[in-house]
Amino acid sequence: MAALPLAFAGSAAGATAFVDLGTAGADAVAGGSTITNTGNSVLNGGLALFPGTAVTGFPPGLVNGETHVNDAVAQQAKSDLTAAYLDAAGRPLTASSPPDIGNRTLVPGVYRTDGVPTLGLTGNLTLDGQGNASSVFIFQIQSSLTTATDSSITLINGAQSCNVFWQVGTSATIGTRTSFVGNVLALTSITVNDAATIDGRLLARNGAVTLINDAVTRAQCAAGTVPAGTGGTGGGATGGGTAVAGPDVKGPVIKVFGAPPRIAGPPPRIGCTSRNFTARIVVSDGAGISKVHVLLDGKPIRSSTSGLSIVIRVRGLEIGPHRLTVVAFDRAGNRSVVTRAFARCSVAVAAPRFTG
Structure with a gap:
């Protein structure tokens, strides 16, 4: 079967549906075996571990959310993470990607590397929401995800970190000082090197999550709409912009x-x-x-x-x-x-x- 083309900005395929994380969505970090921190990492969101029981490095690390270790809440989060992982892995492919997606601009869709089981990020990746706050990006990675030192991801035109999903068949490694965006759903483990920032979630089904002086902020979708034109998001702007409400931070x-x-x-x-x-x-x-x-x-x-x-x-x-x-x-x-x-x-x- 012929490979699908890479979907550059301006060549979007049909709309991709959101991946529901269920109760795992409340967590910034979730693991299966252990969660280990070195240094002053900060988690803006919950921490969940199941069925493992070993959480180390908090303190000095800080969890600005609920912590659940081998309890009913953590077990449910594990179950919901598994369902979300399988959902993301089963989505039909809309575009292929090269082995390294750095220095590119991509539009919403479901991506998988062409010819190799791994995916790398060196440099900057731009995700273009094309004016749609509900635009979804899913990256299906058969084996490992690795980002190089000082790599970054930029969101433009309404793209939101809450709608970016990295389904990783084995393990993910986030490089030193990487500015990363999206929800990592890894089958095995996630390792984050020194001084990285994550706007999203680190969710490992079966293995460990390892942190070193990192900041992880649970992604939340903003309420409201994105600009319809080039007028920006301010209510007084010109060019058809529509005001965007702040993030929804209140529970049901x-x-x-x-x-x-x-x-x-x-x-x-x-x-x-x-x-x-x-x-x-x-x-x-x-x-x-x-x-x-x-x-x-x-x-x-x-x-x-x-x-x-x-x-x-x-x-x-x-x-x-x-x-x-x-x-x-x-x-x-x-x-x-x-x-x-x-x-x-x-x-x-x-x-x-x-x-x-």
């Missing part, structure tokens, strides 16, 4: 309701029950809902892409306190968590009444 609003009939018994107490009850979960967010996960005492029991109702089977629980937790993610990757407590009683008393 979660409300939990549950009002089973009161059960006769001395004395009826709210929040304590020996009978099953139904919890109704309502989730809302202007950016749209990506995933909703329900956990009982820290263990996942149901997942959805919207609100839901779920029967809590109290009769099978131990007597004493329990926690119902709802974790919701919007399509910008923001996370909200709500926890409601109730107790399993030894006698029939009132079911818990959640009111939002």
Whole structure:
């Protein structure tokens, strides 16, 4: 079969769909075996590790987000990362690329190297969104991704880091002082050399993530639209520009309701029950809902892409306190968590009444 041409600026193919990271979107760094840092790395976003348990170098490294190590949240992030990796790997090819994509300008599409299993970046790569904030770039790499020292990626004409995906068949190595953009989804490991900056995510399915004095900022898509013409993004500009809203940084609003009939018994107490009850979960967010996960005492029991109702089977629980937790993610990757407590009683008393 003849190789597809390289898609330079001005020769875009059909629109490429977004790769949904699910709960993994909340993390700046996620790994499978270990996460190791040397020096003063900063993660602006969460850190997740599953099934490994070894996270070292924090501090002095800083995590400006939630840290989950070998728990239910990290396990779900691993599952969602696997799904996203397979999604990106299975997308139909729209253009081939050379073994090194430095000093080029590319338009949205799905790229794969022609004739070799590796991909390199030496110098600067420009990604041209062609005036579309929803434009998506996917790079399918059969083996390894390597960037040279002082390499960089520039986004123009509406391209956003949240919509750039690097599906790596083995491992990725980011060179010293590289200014990198996009979400790295590596099957094995990710190594970032000294003083690199990442506008995106470093997500390794099975292996380690290694950092040295690096800055990783979880990519978030901006709300609003990109310029329609050459007038820029300011509201007072000329040439047809449309103002762009700031990034969406708020998580979904979660409300939990549950009002089973009161059960006769001395004395009826709210929040304590020996009978099953139904919890109704309502989730809302202007950016749209990506995933909703329900956990009982820290263990996942149901997942959805919207609100839901779920029967809590109290009769099978131990007597004493329990926690119902709802974790919701919007399509910008923001996370909200709500926890409601109730107790399993030894006698029939009132079911818990959640009111939002």
